Amino acid sequence: MHERNELIAKIDAGERLGQKEGEALYELDLLTLGRLASRIREAKYGRKSYFNVNRHINPTNVCKDICKFCAYSASRKNPNQYTLSHEEILAIAEEAVTKGAREVHIVSAHNPDAGLDWYLGAFRKIKEAHPALHVKALTAAEVNFLAESNGLSYDEMIDLMIDSGVDSMPGGGAEIFDEKVRDYICKGKVSSEQWLQIHRKWHERGRQSNATMLFGHVESRAHRIDHMLRLRELQDETGGFNAFIPLVYQRENNFLRVEEFPTAQEILKTYAIARILLDNIPHLKAYWATSTIGLALLAQEFGADDLDGTIQKESIQSAAGAASARGMELDEFVSLIKNSGFIPVERDSLYNELVVYE
Ligand code: V47
Numbered sequence: 001m002h003e004r005n006e007l008i009a010k011i012d013a014g015e016r017l018g019q020k021e022g023e024a025l026y027e028l029d030l031l032t033l034g035r036l037a038s039r040i041r042e043a044k045y046g047r048k049s050y051f052n053v054n055r056h057i058n059p060t061n062v063c064k065d066i067c068k069f070c071a072y073s074a075s076r077k078n079p080n081q082y083t084l085s086h087e088e089i090l091a092i093a094e095e096a097v098t099k100g101a102r103e104v105h106i107v108s109a110h111n112p113d114a115g116l117d118w119y120l121g122a123f124r125k126i127k128e129a130h131p132a133l134h135v136k137a138l139t140a141a142e143v144n145f146l147a148e149s150n151g152l153s154y155d156e157m158i159d160l161m162i163d164s165g166v167d168s169m170p171g172g173g174a175e176i177f178d179e180k181v182r183d184y185i186c187k188g189k190v191s192s193e194q195w196l197q198i199h200r201k202w203h204e205r206g207r208q209s210n211a212t213m214l215f216g217h218v219e220s221r222a223h224r225i226d227h228m229l230r231l232r233e234l235q236d237e238t239g240g241f242n243a244f245i246p247l248v249y250q251r252e253n254n255f256l257r258v259e260e261f262p263t264a265q266e267i268l269k270t271y272a273i274a275r276i277l278l279d280n281i282p283h284l285k286a287y288w289a290t291s292t293i294g295l296a297l298l299a300q301e302f303g304a305d306d307l308d309g310t311i312q313k314e315s316i317q318s319a320a321g322a323a324s325a326r327g328m329e330l331d332e333f334v335s336l337i338k339n340s341g342f343i344p345v346e347r348d349s350l351y352n353e354l355v356v357y358e
Contacts, residue, residue: 003024004027004028007021007024007025007028008028008032008036011036011276012036014279016279017276017277018229019222019225019226019229022225022228022229022273022277023221023222023225025269025272025273025276025277026221026269026273030265030268030269030272033268033269033272033273033276033302034268034272034301034302034303036272036276037271037272037273037275037276037302037303038301038302038303040275040276040279040303041275041284041300041303041304041305044282044305045305046343047341047342047343048305048342048343048345048356049300049304049305049306049307049337049342049343049344049345050283050305050306050307050345050346050347050351051306051307051308051309051310051333051337051344051345051346051347052102052103052308052309052310052346052347052348052349053099053100053101053102053103053309053310053330053346054096054101054102054103054104054105054136054308054309054310054311054312054349055092055093055095055096055099055101055103055104055105055310055311055312055313055327056104056105056106056107056311056312056313056314056315056324057089057092057093057096057104057105057106057107058072058106058107058108058109058314058315058316059083059084059089059106059108059122060082060083060084060108060109060111060114061073061074061080061081061082061109061315062074062081062082062083062109062111062112062113062114063109063110063111064110064111064112064145065109065110065141065145065186065188065189066186066187066188067175067185067186067189068184068185068186068254068255068256069175069185069186069214069217069249069254069255069256069320070186070254070316070319070320071250071252071253071254071319071320071321072109072315072316072317072319072320073109074109083111083113083114083118086118086121086122086125089106089122089125089126090122090125090126090129092104093126093129093130093133094129094130096133096312097130097133099312100330101133101310101312102132102133102134102348102349102354103133103134103135103136103309103348103349104126104133104134104135104136104137105136105137105170105309106122106123106135106136106137106138107137107138107139107142107170107172107316108142110141110142110145110189112149116146116150116160119138119142119146120160120161120164121164123135123137123161123164123165123166124164124165126165127164127165128165134167134168134348134349134350135165135166135167135168136166136167136168136169136170136349137161137166137169137170138161138166138169138170139169139170139171139172139173140169140172140173140174140190140194140195140198140199141172141173141189141190141195142173143157143158143161143169143190143198144189144190144194144195144198145190154197154198154201155201158198158201158202158205162205162207167207167349168207168208168209168210168242168349168350169199169202169207169208169209169210170209170210170212171209171210171211171212171241171243171244171245172212173189173190173195173212174192174195174211174212174213174214174227174231175189175212175213175214176213176214176215176219176223176224176227177192177195177196177223177226177227177230178192178219178223178226178227179191179192181218181219181223184218185214185217185218185256192230196230196234199211199234199238199240199241200234200237200238202240203238203239203240203241204238207240208240208241208242208350209240209241209242210241210242210243210244210245210285211231211241211243211244211245211281212244212245212246212247213227213228213244213245213246213247214247214249215246215247215248215249215262215270216248216249216258216261216262216266216267217249217256217258218256218258224270224273225273225277228244228273228274228277228278229277231244231278231281232277232278232279232280232281235278235280235281236280239280241281242281242282242283242350242351243281243282243283243284243285243306244274244278244281244283244284244285245285245287245308246267246270246271246274246286246287247287247290247317248262248267248290248291249261249262249290250290250317250320250321250322251320251321252319252320252321253319253320253321254320264295264298267291267295267299268295268298268299268302269302271284271286271299271302271303271304272302272303274303275302275303275304276303282351283305283306283351284303284304284305284306285304285306285307285308286299286300286304286306286307286308287307287308288307288308288323288328289308289311289314289317289318289322289323289324290317290322290324292323293323293328293336297336297337297340298340300337300340300342306347307333307337309327310327310328310329310330310333311324311327311328312326312327313325313326313327314327334357337357338357343356343357343358344356344357345357
């Protein structure tokens with residue numbers, strides 16, 4: 001009881017919590033956590049909830065890496081390899097713009113045969129055709145893969161990304177930073193240190209990015225807190241993260257067997273705890289594709305202020321069961337947010353407000 005009151009008093013006073021305190025937050029009841037997280041959210045954004053009109057593009061599923069949780073990569077349970085041509089990628093971007101997208105979110109597998117020019121050329125061509133379209137592209141895992149396979153330093157890779165029209169970086173590839181868990185679920189891919197270093201360097205150029213956490217598989221609560229605190233530490237240094245995105249693990253068509261999946265309560269607690277711990281990352285995104293739209297709407301009462309976007313089509317997480325094979329219509333998104341008691345705000349990729357649906 002004493003500890004519980006101390007913890008709540010610290011949060012009320014706006015004091016920072018550490019690893020053990022973060023773990024202790026999970027012991028609080030859900031509604032107390034919701035109240036604490038909501039207070040922080042409301043002080044920052046009132047009842048506003050952000051989203052954007054975007055299009056995910058996943059140009060290749062051929063991958064040299066083997067992540068147990070991945071159902072997208074070809075040559076494992078999914079034998080159907082594909083690599084889109086620049087013309088095909090451009091046509092998707094074209095269609096997205098016609099449908100009102102302001103951002104393309106481009107994430108690929110680590111294709112050893114495609115070549116650096118295939119990756120970067122697509123961004124350059126999209127930018128040439130649509131200068132106002134925001135290109136959010138290349139996870140730190142892809143940056144590491146392209147740097148290593150082309151004998152480039154991270155700085156050189158980042159020069160090339162900027163030169164090719166990449167505006168911001170998505171938060172993928174972070175998974176779980178704990179080295180033991182990481183080794184088990186995605187050995188051989190970008191390390192935690194490398195992931196953080198790439199984002200550090202990107203931020204040092206005055207650029208912004210997001211950070212994800214894949215949870216609900218074999219990690220413990222302590223691992224989630226450790227993950228968040230490593231991000232908080234980097235954010236203290238650079239200030240370049242816009243949003244933290246907890247991704248709920250999807251279980252279909254992959255090789256990561258999990259005994260117990262997180263309950264809705266555990267997922268909502270994780271959002272609330274992220275809101276409380278990550279006092280320096282402005283936005284908390286409840287990514288509806290992996291949490292389900294119902295839980296994402298509820299997460300607004302547990303600290304989340306952003307529901308990501310209309311997506312249109314996404315292939316990585318939907319391969320494992322997420323509801324993002326088809327996106328969400330703008331009208332539907334707006335009315336779902338409104339009906340849940342929040343004010344939908346269409347934002348751009350850097351969180352400038354574009355349309356407030358009062
Ligand atoms: O890094 C792969 C994840 C990520 C599964 O920055 C899975 O705004 C759940 O990074 N279950 C890519 N997740 C997606 C991503 C993202 C998504 C939305 C918004 C943003 C942003 C970034 O997808 C990968 C990996 O962690 N993933 N397999 C799975 N079975």
